[in-house]
Amino acid sequence: MTTSAPPTEPADRFATARQVADAVLFEGYVLYPYRASAAKNRLRWQFGVLVPPHWGAAGAEHSAQRTECLMEPRRGARLSAEVRFLHAQRRIVQRLGTDGEFHTVDELELPDRVLVPWDEATEERVTLEADVATLTGEGLTVPFRRPAHEETEPVHDADGRRFGRLVRTRAAVEGRVRLRAQELDGPYAALRLTATVENTSDWTPGDADADRAAALPRSLVGAHLLMALSAGAFLSMTDPPEWAAAAVAACRNEHTWPVLAGAPGRADVLLSSPIILEDYPAIAPESPGALYDALEIDEILALRTAALTDQEKREARGTDPRAADVIELADTMPPEVLERLHGAVRALREVTGPDPGPAAPEDPFAAPEVPGVRPDTPWWDPESDRSVDPVRDRITVDGQQVGAGSRVLLKPGRRRTDAQDLFLHGRAAQVEAVLHDVDGGVHLAVTVEGDPGADIRREQGRFLYFQPDEIAPVEDA
Structure with missing residues (x-):
């Protein structure tokens, strides 16, 4: 069974892992300064891009990713898997002319934004579930297809009159997911699980489609895989038990890397990501929202975004709704939230030193007297410690x-x-x-x-x- 709709059950087993998976999915979606005209945004989507096979054969990018990991399922266990990717769609801008027809233009000016042509993306999911016992032998292969699509959105001016529209088009994309399990030699009841995600779109680029931009609408962008066992556990690929070290080293992962995900300490959920992560990755609790540009530091990025000119912010809001959310986040961020981005201490250890002794009763704020240390000198001054x-x-x-x-x-x-x-x-x-x-x-x-x-x-x-x-x-x- 395949579907592109989010799961509706209240207890979503992938909920915790999906927070990190979302960051992987949208990494590089739109980069600072969040305008379509910026040089950084002219070459987007660098991670997890599975291109059509004919394009991959001619270029440096690949059309499939392969995940291999070890798992110890219990009797009767079921494996749930979810492939997630972005489906790029082209957005063009059209103005309503005096002849009553729509004409493609470079931009449409609105009071709060400037609409320009841009490549957006919709989130797609392919879900499947199977008994682990049925994955041995030939395994399971699930094909999927997302059809071509076109839609329009009217654009109104400040007085509510329609004066343009946005036209969004998506090309058809096809792919398949293959799952296969193989028993390991030895006394342990472990299986090697191989999961392959492929782009099988039958599209051959012509002379006019020789650039990467032509392949992106037919690609699986940011592709990654979530898997969960109903009973049993996956083994860590970076810190396996000693008995499994050789088997883990023999696993072949191509263009992706599997890590334990979800709640720390549990091992029933695995995230295979095109970005190398550690086991149990998590979003920093100080992060106020998605900024899509992990090459930057959140604090600096928020300050730079807030300092954009009004015209630059109008262009960013018109580039993409997610860029507009970043502008709103930077403009409305409370000082206490911004202060949290300045730094965080994840762990502390005790540092022993001379006993400072009690402070003078008459002055509770007096600096402690330490032998060899001048209390009136800052701690960073070499003169503060005569030892x-x-x-x-x-x-x-x-x-x-x-x-x-x-x-x-x-x-x-x-x-x-x-x-x-x-x-x-x-x-x-x-x-x-x-x-x-x-x-x-x-x-x-x-x-x-x-x-x-x-x-x-x-x-x-x-x-x-x-x-x-x-x-x-x-x-x-």
């Missing part, structure tokens, strides 16, 4: 004392460095300071010998930093 001295402190490296003025050879490792540091491997440097962080780590501030800007670095305190195991002491001649 350390970056200029005089020394540490032992390979049996030698190293401190400010010492010559060292740099040997940055690959574990915690970047490409720029690797270029300095084997170079001689001078230690300028020995620094201690709040976690007990030691960092050496250095200047590279032969650097013409070394004096400026010393003057401004802009050094390069390495840890003790990334340097080797050098004895002066």
Whole structure:
């Protein structure tokens, strides 16, 4: 059985996982600054695009995605699956002429928005359910088809008079979902489940359809798969039990990646996404709404959107209803909601230190007196803690004392460095300071010998930093 309508049962097993799946589905749908004219919005939909086979054979994109995972179903278990994707539709703008006919135009001006041509999308779902026992052998294949469609929407001016319309057209798209289970060798009652989602649209691009824009209306955009077991569990693909590690490594996933989804601790729901996720992905509770542009930081994106000019906001509102929602979200976001986007602490650990002792009874707001610490100096000032001295402190490296003025050879490792540091491997440097962080780590501030800007670095305190195991002491001649 296939359907494109949302499930109506009150207890939706995919409800929690679908919150993340929605973010995957609409990732890159419309990007900041949310206008059709913006360069960022001229090449959209980068994830999970399954193109028609004839287009995929000629280009770099693919027409199918394959998911393989392990599951431990109980006797009589049923597997529910839901394929979700966007079906792109073209929207053109037409103005009503004096001759009573509609003529295609580049834009229609309204008081609060500017309507322009744009590729929208409708959400599609293909659902299926089967007994796990029936998936062995040939498995289950479910074809689906979404027919071509056209609809119009009238556009009225401020006085309520009809002066234009929007025409939306969708091309036909076809596909199929294949599910097959295979028993694993060994004492464990586990199955390898293979799920394939394919675009089977019989469309061959002509000379006039040589660009990606022609293929998108016939593609499955943002395609991903949700699966659930009525009884039993899926195994984690990133942290499997030891007995299943080899079988998990042998699974072949193409253009998608399966993770455990839903409520943490449960393993009966799996999300196979074209974006690599971790087990039990979740939307940050601080997020006030969808912004569709995960390459940006929510706080910066909200501030930038609120700072758009009135004309830019009119263009964004006319580009797409979801872009209009983003503009409304940024314009009406309360300060306390924006403050939550500034940062969040997910976990805390206890940091021990000197006992500050009780505060003076007569001044409940007095700073605690800590030996060696000046209470009138900010915590970030080196003078606030006399127990350390970056200029005089020394540490032992390979049996030698190293401190400010010492010559060292740099040997940055690959574990915690970047490409720029690797270029300095084997170079001689001078230690300028020995620094201690709040976690007990030691960092050496250095200047590279032969650097013409070394004096400026010393003057401004802009050094390069390495840890003790990334340097080797050098004895002066």
